[in-house]
Amino acid sequence: MSRTVRVSAARRNWGEDDSGCDFMHVDMDSFFAAVELLEHPELVGKPVIVGGSSARGVVTTATYEAREYGVHAGMPMSAALRLCPHATVLPTRHYIYRAASAAVMEILREITPEVEQVSIDEAFLGIGGARRRLGSAVEIGNLVRERVSNELGLTATVGIASVKFVAKIASTQAKPDGLLLIPQPQTVPFLHELPVGALWGVGSRTQEVLHRIGIDWVKELAEADRSRLVRALGIASAHKLQELAQGIDRRQIETKQVDKSISHEETFETDLRSAGQIEAVMLRQSHQVAGSLRRKGLLARGVSIKVRSGSFKTLTRSTSLPTGTDTGKTIYEAACRLFRQLPLPPDGIRLVGVKAERLLSAALGVQALIDEDPKQRRVETAADQLRERFGSDVVSAATLLSERGKREERHLPKDDLFPQE
Structure with missing residues (x-):
């Protein structure tokens, strides 16, 4: 349940040229809640919160209808119900989420063997080889979304880019139930539309540090004097974050399974x-x-x-x-x-x-x-x-x-x- 900042200007059409856009990020929409709604169709379109219902319970996830009231993962259930008192609360059932996740990943691996699952509800795909069989990157993205919807009754958001982490940011900006292609020449312009908090790797503490030195946008981070960043963040973090702000990411798809x-x-x-x-x-x-x-x-x-x-x-x-x-x-x-x-x-x-x-x-x-x-x-x-x-x-x-x-x-x-x- 992402709380990453989204910018409406970043969701626009950035062009149709997908040459070199071999990275795809697939992120299921409000996954736990969506799986629960398969068994509770009467709750579709209504605010639903999944989590512990006791006085000390915590929100695991919520539908977008509940999120509009400020409900988010990790907050006390009591606080969530104060924000959205008419929400329906459902208990967390990890076993059905694991089963749904396995079904999603099976679909993705039928589309391409280059699948890097990074959590129960998201994965990176390498689609360079799949193009010859299945068409353009956008066609493959739409195929993923159609199969997940038709076969599982769930919705997925897809980001496509020439750089791995940009595909991740694109899927975040496209949520919910969207697809966003960032053509290779548009990588840096796309990033520079975003506040620095939207950059993958900038959490609240780092955002505060950057704000103190006058950096609030990715564009400002990309153009900042490296020595200032090093003093604020340290050598390794300054170098890595500035590279990301400039659209540089050399990581590839890692298909080796990570311990669960x-x-x-x-x-x-x-x-x-x-x-x-x-x-x-x-x-x-x-x-x-x-x-x-x-x-x-x-x-x-x-x-x-x-x-x-x-x-x-x-x-x-x-x-x-x-x-x-x-x-x-x-x-x-x-x-x-x-x-x-x-x-x-x-x-x-x-x-x-x-x-x-x-x-x-x-x-x-x-x-x-x-x-x-x-x-x-x-x-x-x-x-x-x-x-x-x-x-x-x-x-x-x-x-x-x-x-x-x-x-x-x-x-x-x-x-x-x-x-x-």
């Missing part, structure tokens, strides 16, 4: 009854997960937890992240937020697990590496190197542990198995 998730879980010999002890376990697990992400060159855009009670009742909760991450601190904070939404079982907890989900290649994760605290990532990367050299127990997240110790403990109804901190 990375998780660590632990079953305890004695059921735990202290929230502080459980969060300490999640702290360790979060850093284990983050270390695996960094080793594999992956970023997570979602976090989930699993908690099993002493009576073997299993609860799971998940959340989306605003940007991809490979830092234990970010994963831990998300896991703790989820854990604190759960009722603490009176019979204790026998198992806890933390999972990183919605994984994508770190090569696509410009925004995460810029918007996250670079010092935190450097610290964790340095810790990776120490563990690799001296062993896994040589270093731990002391700062986070000390912060946890300062927080007020929540205890389960029975006597605590551990002394209060």
Whole structure:
């Protein structure tokens, strides 16, 4: 559920010349909600919110009718219903979304073998080879949309460009249920119509930094003095972002399948009854997960937890992240937020697990590496190197542990198995 800024001027017809436009980005429209509407046709055209319905529930996605009221993914359900009180709330059902996603990707792979799935509801396609069989880039884009609609009853938006990330931006600007071709000569003019926040890789923190140095538009970023950008953003981020603003992106389609998730879980010999002890376990697990992400060159855009009670009742909760991450601190904070939404079982907890989900290649994760605290990532990367050299127990997240110790403990109804901190 993208909240990327859209500019009406950017959605116009940029021309019909698709020579060299071999990149396509397919993005399903309001995917989870659209899948739900297949089973609830009476709700089509009405505001629908998918997510947790409890007092602490969170919005997973919403139809465009609900988004018009300001509803967006990640906001508390209570806030969403204040904005749109007449919306229908449906529970999140990941198993049907996974099945629908598999059907969409099967269609895409029948059109071209060059498919790079980057999340459950979007993929890049390399269409250079498919042209000989299926026609022009626009004809292939329309074929994708027609097949998804006719065979699955869902709508997809398509962006087509000569540069990979521009295809992604084009699909964002074309939403919902649209197709936008950016001919190769129009790449830079198209980008320069956009505010800098629309550029793939510029999150809220980076946008604030750029605003402070007088850069609010992609055109201004492309023409900015490199030394000013380096002072504001650092060498790597300044170089990468300015190249993107100038329409330069050398990445190709990566058909190698990315892991769907990375998780660590632990079953305890004695059921735990202290929230502080459980969060300490999640702290360790979060850093284990983050270390695996960094080793594999992956970023997570979602976090989930699993908690099993002493009576073997299993609860799971998940959340989306605003940007991809490979830092234990970010994963831990998300896991703790989820854990604190759960009722603490009176019979204790026998198992806890933390999972990183919605994984994508770190090569696509410009925004995460810029918007996250670079010092935190450097610290964790340095810790990776120490563990690799001296062993896994040589270093731990002391700062986070000390912060946890300062927080007020929540205890389960029975006597605590551990002394209060």
